[in-house]
Each structure stands twice: as structure tokens, then as C-alpha cells.
Amino acid sequence: MTRSTPDGRAGAEKTVTTHMNREQAITEAFVSLTDTVADDVDPLTLLRRLADHCVRLTAVDAAGVMLVSARGRLQSAVVTEERVEITEMFQAQAEEGPCIDAYNVGEPVHADDLTASEGRWPVFAPLALAAGFAAAHSYPLRLRDQTIGALNLLARTPTPIEPKDGRLLEALAGTATTSVMTWSREPLRPYDIVTRTQAALSSKAVLDIAAGMIAATAQITPTEAVQRLLAYAAVHHQRPADVADALVRRSLTPQAVLPPQP
Structure with a gap:
């Protein structure tokens, strides 16, 4: 437990620590x-x-x-x-x-x-x-x-x-x-901005489909399904977009993405 000194140094130290964090x-x-x-x-x-x-x-x-x-x-x-x-x-x-x-x-x-x-x-x-x-x-x-x-x-x-x-x-x-x-x-060219923005939205659409597949398999919410997909991608050092694409293409199963049941 932190106790304040008469001159308030403990409080000051806490403020500095919080600021540093x-x-x-x-x-x-x-x-x-x-x-x-x-x-x-x-x-x-x-x-x-x-x-x-x-x-x-x-x-x-x-x-x-x-x-x-x-x-x-x-x-x-x-x-x-x-x-x-x-x-x-x-x-x-x-x-x-x-x-x-x-x-x-x-x-x-x-x-x-x-x-x-x-x-x-x-x-x-x-x-x-x-x-x-x-x-x-x-x-x-x-x-x-x-x-x-x-x-x-x-x-x-x-x-x-x-x-x-x-x-x-x-x-x-x-x-x-x-x-x-x-x-x-x-290199980024002016017309590439629209192309790259559209590519990101297309990846989102694929991610939504993949999350739906996981959610239906595990009977969880879409938000939970996305978190499972992201966790799988992080563990396997893969891009979430690639994992989602593999699920949609059926080269990866939803069961493989889900953690093992205890």
C-alpha cells in the first residue's frame, strides 16, 4: 500500500508514474x-x-x-x-x-x-x-x-x-x-488510393463471411468469431485476411481455427 508523506511525495510519484505509463x-x-x-x-x-x-x-x-x-x-x-x-x-x-x-x-x-x-x-x-x-x-x-x-x-x-x-x-x-x-x-500513385481503400473493404467482406462460418460452427457471436480468427492468425503469424480467405475457399476449416475443447 502506498502511503503519502507529509510533503505529498508519494502522490507526486504516482502522478509521474501514471504520466510515464x-x-x-x-x-x-x-x-x-x-x-x-x-x-x-x-x-x-x-x-x-x-x-x-x-x-x-x-x-x-x-x-x-x-x-x-x-x-x-x-x-x-x-x-x-x-x-x-x-x-x-x-x-x-x-x-x-x-x-x-x-x-x-x-x-x-x-x-x-x-x-x-x-x-x-x-x-x-x-x-x-x-x-x-x-x-x-x-x-x-x-x-x-x-x-x-x-x-x-x-x-x-x-x-x-x-x-x-x-x-x-x-x-x-x-x-x-x-x-x-x-x-x-x-510506390503509391494517386489512383492507387481508391484501389487500396477498396481492397481493404473487400478484405472486410471476406472476413465477415469467414467469421459467420466460425460463429455458425461454434454457436458464438460474430464478434467472438472474429476474435477467434484473429487469435489463430496471431499464433500462426498469418495475416487475418489470409486466414479468412482460406476459410472461405475451404482450404481451412472453422474447426481448425477454434481452440480445442477441454
Whole structure:
């Protein structure tokens, strides 16, 4: 048990330690987002790391990433929980919400309290509230002068983004976007941006099918199935996209991905 000294040194030491731990976590986050050479890393892995870091390092409870398709519409790419994907579907279908606005204007969009945003987003706000979220924020994913998607951040209680967290989120989003677009060892040409964004969305579609196969086999939720797939990929040092592709092509069985029963 830590006891405070009369001059408050124990409290000061705890503050310094906490600060150091956060600084270390932030450094590790940026390092993980620039890891584009590992054999088991692909664009969706990088985006998944972005979403996880946003939740771990700020006050938001859940996160996701939406990417623009070849048709110019935002689609869900990664989420930290199923309800996030539901809110992204609402935004895409209604063409309103923080991600839609952030993508269109190229600037962060904030709704600290969604109960006050029903006039702003008459379809999205009530549905997001019904899904259990009371605050929504979004940051555009930009590369050079092109916006390729939006970072979706949600909180279960009314939650503003502190200025220092806002700067951090913008930096994380920018780093992840650059890494995703330059992940291939081939030089990036202007028209490659759309191609690589579409490739990431195609990988997401295959991952969803593979997760469905695992979920049906093990009678678990799609979110749990994705976690099993990711765990299998990590243990075998494979890209999740390759594992998903093998499942869909039937060269790998769902049973092989599932851990042995005790």
C-alpha cells in the first residue's frame, strides 16, 4: 500500500508514474501503427489497432473506422464491438451522422451529448442513443488532399473530447492512414488510393463471411468469431485476411481455427 508523506511525495510519484505509463502507451501506439513490414500485418490489422488505441488512450468507450468505397459511400471497415457497426450502418443508410459530416467537410465533428443532436441528425441520433451511445465524435482520415474515410468514436455517457486527446486522435488517425495507404511495397500513385481503400473493404467482406462460418460452427457471436480468427492468425503469424480467405475457399476449416475443447 502506498502511503503519502507529509510533503505529498508519494502522490507526486504516482502522478509521474501514471504520466510515464501513458507516454509509453502513446509511443507504443505510434510504433504499432507504423509496423507495415511484418508478415502478419495488413491494412485491416492497422485500422483495428487504430480503433483499439483510441479506446485505450482516450475517454471514448468504442471505436470504428469507415472507408469510402469505389462508389463514394462510406462503409464499415473495423469496429471494437458490434454496436459500433450498427451505428455506422445507420450513418451510411441515412447519409447523416458525425462520420458522414467529417468525411464531407474534412474536419473533426463532435457531438458531446447526442440528446441535443436530434435536430442535427434526426435519423442517426435517436438510433445511436437506442444502441447505448450518448456521445459521438469523428475524425476524417486524410492522405495528402484526399479523404479516404472517417474515424468513428462513441461513448456511453455524454463525453467531450479534451483538446490534448483531440490532438492525439488526429495524430493517430493520420499515422494509420499513411501506413494503410503505403502498406504495399509498391510506390503509391494517386489512383492507387481508391484501389487500396477498396481492397481493404473487400478484405472486410471476406472476413465477415469467414467469421459467420466460425460463429455458425461454434454457436458464438460474430464478434467472438472474429476474435477467434484473429487469435489463430496471431499464433500462426498469418495475416487475418489470409486466414479468412482460406476459410472461405475451404482450404481451412472453422474447426481448425477454434481452440480445442477441454
